[in-house]
Amino acid sequence: MDAEIHASIDQSGDYEDWRRRKADSNKHGGARAASLACVVEALENMVFLSNAINFVAYFLKSMHYPAAESAIMVNNFMGTSFLLTIFGGFISDSFLTRFTTFILFCTIELLGLILLTIQAQYSRLQPAMNRRPSHTQAAILYTGLYAMATGVGGVKAALPAHGADQLDHSNQRLISAFFNWFFFSLCAGGLVAATVMVWIEENRGWNCSFKISAVALGLALCIFTIGFPIYRYKRPSGSPMTRIFKVIASAIRNRKTSRSEMTDQIASPEATRSNDMFRVLDKALFDDTITAAQVEETKTFLGLLPIFASTIMMNCCLAQLQTFSVQQGIIMNRTINNFKIPTQSLTVFPLTIMLASIPLYERSVHIFERKISAKYNIFRPLKRIGLGLALASGSMAVAAVVESTRRAAAENHVTLSVFWLVWQYLLLGVSDMLTLGGMLEFFYSEAPHSMRSISTALSWCSTSMGYFLSSALVSITNLVSGKFGGEWLGGNDLNHARLDLFYALLCILNFINFLNYIYWAKRY
Missing domain, CATH: 1.20.1250.20 (MFS general substrate transporter like domains)
Structure with a gap:
């Protein structure tokens, strides 16, 4: 559902002040x-x-x-x-x-x-x-x-x-x-x-x-x-998950009902979406206890899940900044004018890049919106997330090249500067800004107004799944590579590991995931 439709719902007086009276937009x-x-x-x-x-x-x-x-x-x-x-x-x-x-x-x-x-x-x-x-x-x-x-x-x-x-x-x-x-x-x-x-x-x-x-x-x-x-408050309307399960259960019970029997129920404009990929849920309307609004709520939330799932792989890449990238930094030259950068402070690179990217992004949006029509606006949430996913794949390609260069230098007893890692930090930092920022906006704006907290939480849940997926991929990679000559990520010495090949694998997986995202984004 378009954000504009949700907006019209939100302006209908659902918000209250702290005394539980209708909120005044001036106060x-x-x-x-x-x-x-x-x-x-x-x-x-x-x-x-x-x-x-x-x-x-x-x-x-x-x-x-x-x-x-x-x-x-x-x-x-x-x-x-x-x-x-x-x-x-x-x-x-x-x-x-x-x-x-x-x-x-x-x-x-x-x-x-x-x-x-x-x-x-x-x-x-x-x-x-x-x-x-x-x-x-x-x-x-x-x-x-x-x-x-x-x-x-x-x-x-x-x-x-x-x-x-x-x-x-x-x-x-x-x-x-x-x-x-x-x-x-x-x-x-x-x-x-x-x-x-x-x-x-x-x-x-x-x-x-x-x-x-x-x-x-x-x-x-x-x-x-x-x-x-000065806050305005949205009062909760009961468990949305209960309503969703109720709609799904009713649709399953009435799955054999023909659509011709339900002409009256599905005629409501609330009951259908353009390019609806969950039209089967309309059969829940055969149950008198199910409303068109509840069906629409269920469709909208389920429509968000493929977008959510498509962002997990990007967060798997982001997890490398706190694991393998830090390990790389430990064995690289971290000295600047007799000051040694603390290992924990290596995250300063992506954070600084993200901070700088927000004002630049906001400025770019203002310039772009004045010159280009909304139809071709690359800063709309879905396009923004897609750009972030593409950059994640590019960042892993760069990371593979940098690690390969670092290993070659180490074999010649040369220690590269930790600033070689800036390139992968730069791309992943901008990728995270585009993806997470786009997800927060997209899930909030597109979610049913009764599910905005849980839908926004999908952004953070994607981060969690990325961490768990990263651990699983490391274990699987070691298991498979161990059967073909040696574990890529085995041992404690990166100079004898093949982190560059692992990064290359992440690049390929991210590119496949990017194509998957394009498929679902076009269908949304």
């Missing part, structure tokens, strides 16, 4: 209210990423877990955090307002962080040197860790949808700009995490780092809460 919502979401996202993402970046070191040095187990713990934490956005979105759409959902889950995240801060503060809550944590110490660690993951899931599902709710939905360009600057705020928080917070953790210790994180998250919660008088 509630607007750019000021939406900007608070961007400020809060910068602080929350700084806290999330500063801990995610450095948890491996904390688990190794303070909790004394083995290196491999520490890496798995961090991957599970990251993957779970993004996966739980679906749960957070479901709660936000079904039972609570997005404002209340954010308050609840941000408080849970803060409590988890406080628990980790207490454990880092008192040595008796940490294992002795060269000893694994006791059951009690491990329970405290995992409780704090997954309380944070649960909180992150709810926050990232509710916050972008809440921010976009504050804006005029008849102005799609305004919605697009909001998600661009929301992404800018996300990257700004990540940049602070990869620089300032890394320095604090390395020079002032975990106690100081956790305390600063707790204060920053508490500040984010206060800033968000202070804006409650």
